[in-house]
Amino acid sequence: MAQQSGIAASDIKKMVEQGYHTVEGVAHAAKRDLVKLKGLSEAKVDKIHKAACTIVPMGFTTASIVEQNRKDTIFVTTGSTELDSIMGGA
16 A cells, blocks of 8 residues: 555554554544544545545445345355355355
């Protein structure tokens, strides 16, 4: 994320030190909480948050789309029916 979006490694280090360990955590965090982080300006927070939101899908998915995605899922068998049932496969 840092290299692609022009975010300094030192800014990422600051976020990790203050409890934000994943891109998902940053994307789902409220901007008002991110602005409270020490050592990061509001402009940097906006840039980091926008970059995280482009990586993490933030949209709403309807149940019908989820259902269709599940129908489109291909299940592969291990050859063992017992192992397949444990793993939730075919």
